Amino acid sequence: MEPDLFTAAAEERQEKDPSSSPLAVRMRPRTLDEVVGQRHLLKPGSPLRRLVGTGPGASPGRAGPSSVILWGPPGTGKTTLAYVVSKATDKRFVELSAITAGVKEVRAVIEGARRAAGGYGRETLLFLDEIHRFSKAQQDSLLPAVENRWVTLIAATTENPYFSVISPLLSRSLLLTLESLTDEDLKGLLARALADERGLGGALSLPADAEAHLLRIAGGDARRVLTALEAAAGAALDKGEPEVSLQTVEETVDRAAVAYDRDGDQHYDVASALIKSIRGSDVDAALHYLARMIDAGEDPRFIARRLMISASEDIGLADPTALPTAVAAAQAVAMIGFPEAALTLSHATIALALAPKSNTATTAIAAALADVRAGLAGPVPAHLRDGHYKGATKLGHAQGYVYPHDVPGAIAAQQYAPDAVQGKRYYEPTRYGAEARYADVVEKVRERLRGE
Template identity: 85%
Template sequence: MEPDLFTAAAEDRQERDPSASPLAVRMRPRTLEEVLGQRHLLRPGSPLRRLVGEGGGGPAGPSSVILWGPPGTGKTTLAHVVSKATDKRFVELSAITAGVKEVRSVIEGARRSSGAYARDTVLFLDEIHRFSKAQQDSLLPAVENRWVTLIAATTENPYFSVISPLLSRSLLLTLEPLTEDDLRGLLHRAVAAERGLNGAVGLPEDSEAHLLRIAGGDARRALTALEAGAGAALAKGEPEITLASLEEAVDRAAVTYDRDGDQHYDVASALIKSIRGSDVDAALHYLARMIEAGEDPRFIARRLMISASEDIGMADPTALTTAVAAAQAVAMIGFPEASLTLSQAVIALALAPKSNAATVAIGAALADVRAGLAGPVPEHLRDAHYKGAQKLGHGAGYQYPHDLPDGIAAQQYAPDAVRDKRYYQPTRRGAEARYADVAERVRGRLSGGRDPRP
């Protein structure tokens, strides 16, 4: 008796009675041709196609794969497709619940299956980034000896979350978020396909648009919401999934928001202007509208990083650090958890003291450069490290600030054309008040004057 009897029985039941499984499971692609999106991975001759034996010569290259991408982009699907295409046993573990004991049990079962039944095993390990170094080490013998074809999935950067020995023995495939066109094609397929809704209900454009918004690039979320909406429509005897039924089923309001039109830019503008105006509640409202509308969290994070320098700057230099950390976290975790990170960043930025001095400073400097106020670099500042520089007088008379007691050398740094320009005009808000005092003292020393303060 083959050791994966119960898995085979479950799959057989799904084949005979598709309604026994959720729509997202029923619509899972069975071949690479059915996979939507990820065109960069599916081109003829790609490593993924060679892995399943296409192109002649059987599977080639590493027998283990790491799939890196946001939730709902098809990591589990690709693992299933590889298993079916190569006629291998499929065993799935989650790093959230499994440990070394479970991994070793699967590996031992794979060795028995290979020896007794000449059938190899695909081990799909979800969320591998949650495994400790020791747990990941336990996979190495199976990978090196090809006892299993390991397909590991992660939403985090594998260069930070997967140990180097495992990474070097695996093929790394990066999955991209599904586009709206990809998801639209998936919804149409699910509505019409026999193993899907089989045409039982229609999907009007406004309901389709709402599904695309709440999906956020996640195929599983889109299909789950579609199934809920179809169930609500059928229960009411409706011929199509109306927006009202869909909203009721997924318990979310259809936010009026066009990601490609004026609403997109208006709401984004309102978010930044609310942060600039220090209205934390208004800023959170606009953030919520963007999240609910399915806005790309990376777009929001980029806007916050710009705001941190444009509107806060030196009044709170940590604002940029906060915004950059939020952007990094968003890229690693994605929605829905990323909404918490974005909320924290928006609150921090909205309540921070404000200064546009950095924005005004670079704007004024750029304007002068564009107007031709440049001039030659003073000779004592020019590069003096190459042969012949000394003969040209480059570097002559340069004072090394670190050799001076206060670390400030009273010498000319700017070209003559802008020698007396003062681009940075600090405010007295927040931390910038201290920087204003520093700038005043340093400018006095650089001009040869004395600092009147003790």
């Protein structure tokens, strides 16, 4: 049986008995105007509007791209957009998951698409979820169908397509980047689900504290927030309650409401406690605060930025690998998103908490800035000034400069700092971790610079 027949049967069953489908499915947008978030993709004249033939400059009959790649975190509407495009363009909608499907299933869909086009003139839209799970050979099997326009392919991925999708397919595709939904987006979605007949039809209200908790546990994921609302609403209706209370939400989703306001004091208090626990080398406390931030739906990029700062502020040269670890974590978080990003943030937090500590990078630049702001600057010594222009020699610029690589040890005894701060010592290394080596080196270097 053709996959689209299953889809049609499911749609018919949903129309007859909407309650047979999950709330997230029932509330799936039917048009682009019902899609929440992704405003950068939905503005008039956007590639997506032109693809579905809505808005200025759009033309449903005009040949559009034969392949679209949707890249974004889970729950941002990738499946929804594919479904809306199929509805707007009146194409057969066939969905495959790269987790369970292989080349055999792809070829079956392509053959079915060719028969459908030849038999009754209807084109097919193939939605392939998690295309990054496909091997290169499996992705290669899609190319003939894309090139010959036997199907319109919409592929979804949570991973950077420049790393996970083969170049021939990527070059033939329109790449659309989806963003995590904001709290305002999710609030609108919750309000619609509560009021719409496809949803709860006004049977229940949602107090502000319960709504806030749903937003916290959603983490920008529309599917997650609707699934949690559905579970809590079912429990409330069973108890005969007129509202979905915070207690009911906590009971049904089995997660306590963490005292954490992403826009208020708790946001800064917990973030501060995370960094201070890392600074204090209490790895368990640091992981606790990290878990609170993750569970509350904090932006993983915010956490990663704090870790990068901590790597220089509190560890510095005591462990020169700390900053590269934090930077690598930030890059990984940007590519993978939650929930997997929690593993990367944990990795970096543990490494930073257990690293030897030194704040000399912080105190050194603070002391140097204090002198500069106090007016201790002065002119750059003449022999250090730029000499690569006509007339520099007459001014004495770059004259007498000793090229360090021309002397033994590559350290030339000459003045580098302006007179106003000559002899100032801003960097005072500790004897912790790898910085002990710098402590030995810096004194010898200073002696050589003085000509001793």
